[in-house]
Amino acid sequence: MAKIYVNGEVQEVNLPLNVTELIKANDVQQPEMVSVQVNEEFADRNEWDSLQLKEGDHVDFLYFMGGGSYKG
Amino acid sequence: MIDFTEEQIQRYSRHILLQDVGVEGQERIMNARVLVVGAGGLGAPVSLYLAAAGIGRIGIVDADEVDLSNLQRQVIHFTQDVGVPKVESAKEKMLAINPDVQVDTFHEYLDSSNALDIIRDYDFVVDGTDNFPVKFLINDACVMAGKPFSHGGILRFNGQTFTHLPGTACYRCFFKEPPPAGAVPTCSQAGVLGAIAGMLGTIQAAETLKYFTGVGQLLTNRLLTFDAKTMQFRTIPVRQRPSCEICGEHPTIDHLIDYEQAACDLRK
Numbered sequence: 500m501a502k503i504y505v506n507g508e509v510q511e512v513n514l515p516l517n518v519t520e521l522i523k524a525n526d527v528q529q530p531e532m533v534s535v536q537v538n539e540e541f542a543d544r545n546e547w548d549s550l551q552l553k554e555g556d557h558v559d560f561l562y563f564m565g566g567g568s569y570k571g
Numbered sequence: 572m573i574d575f576t577e578e579q580i581q582r583y584s585r586h587i588l589l590q591d592v593g594v595e596g597q598e599r600i601m602n603a604r605v606l607v608v609g610a611g612g613l614g615a616p617v618s619l620y621l622a623a624a625g626i627g628r629i630g631i632v633d634a635d636e637v638d639l640s641n642l643q644r645q646v647i648h649f650t651q652d653v654g655v656p657k658v659e660s661a662k663e664k665m666l667a668i669n670p671d672v673q674v675d676t677f678h679e680y681l682d683s684s685n686a687l688d689i690i691r692d693y694d695f696v697v698d699g700t701d702n703f704p705v706k707f708l709i710n711d712a713c714v715m716a717g718k719p720f721s722h723g724g725i726l727r728f729n730g731q732t733f734t735h736l737p738g739t740a741c742y743r744c745f746f747k748e749p750p751p752a753g754a755v756p757t758c759s760q761a762g763v764l765g766a767i768a769g770m771l772g773t774i775q776a777a778e779t780l781k782y783f784t785g786v787g788q789l790l791t792n793r794l795l796t797f798d799a800k801t802m803q804f805r806t807i808p809v810r811q812r813p814s815c816e817i818c819g820e821h822p823t824i825d826h827l828i829d830y831e832q833a834a835c836d837l838r839k
Contacts, residue, residue, distance in 0.1 A: 507805060531754040534746045539808050541745050559807050561794065563750050564724025564731050566612055566701025
């Protein structure tokens with residue numbers, strides 16, 4: 500088991516683990532509404548599958564937030 | 572140097588009493604020009620507090636009219652204002668609070684054709700909009716024009732905000748591009764607790780006043796997020812991305828973009 504920090508909270512995970520798998524494990528409802536930072540570096544969406552996490556990594560999920568209403 | 576009237580000294584006494592603000596800080600506030608985009612959930616508290624603070628000139632952009640469903644959170648609009656352009660309703664309340672303030676109204680959508688022209692006359696921009704196309708537009712226009720701005724977003728019980736100054740992280744540095752139009756939360760998943768708009772909007776107003784008075788540290792290179800369910804606040808460090816399409820080393824965006832907007836109407 501390895502320790503990584505997701506949104507500041509420690510999680511025990513099994514490696515190897517990529518960003519896409521971490522998002523799934525965290526039950527993120529709409530991955531397309533999330534931006535990801537790994538160790539304070541922006542992680543591009545098309546690199547999520549190949550970006551392998553390691554012990555001690557800090558991952559932040561940043562959520563797209565509008566204004567609570569969407570009017571066409 | 573502004574000669575304060577007795578009335579102004581009285582009106583702004585609680586600012587003037589603050590050692591970090593004082594007469595000089597209040598004078599800077601009174602010489603400031605701020606553009607508030609959106610007279611909705613965020614724009615309402617922002618506009619009220621900025622008018623109360625005595626910001627010299629405040630522009631408000633909003634194409635909408637007040638709707639009954641707005642009143643749950645857009646505290647600048649009253650029941651009697653339903654059907655009235657939001658910018659007119661907002662202006663009336665701001666002038667009622669503080670007749671010293673000049674309010675410019677823009678009863679139109681902000682888009683690629685007018686954004687730079689409108690922003691040009693202001694020193695600081697507050698993003699109080701409800702959709703991603705305009706949030707990216709404001710970001711790009713401010714970066715291009717070298718203007719500082721406060722970003723704000725709210726959803727359900729959450730809020731987030733950061734402040735951009737030229738040379739610090741911009742919205743694209745850590746969000747890159749709008750989510751696909753079809754991906755934004757469906758009506759049943761969206762919604763927002765009304766008071767969240769006040770929590771976030773007052774943070775944006777405070778950042779604006781900090782910017783002009785030079786007090787403290789702005790939310791630059793930091794994204795403040797909170798969850799009102801737990802009342803946990805968190806500040807996430809963010810960085811300027813060298814590959815950023817608008818503020819990076821080799822910007823690839825050289826014009827403003829009107830992204831497609833997702834539609835959601837509860838009445839349908």
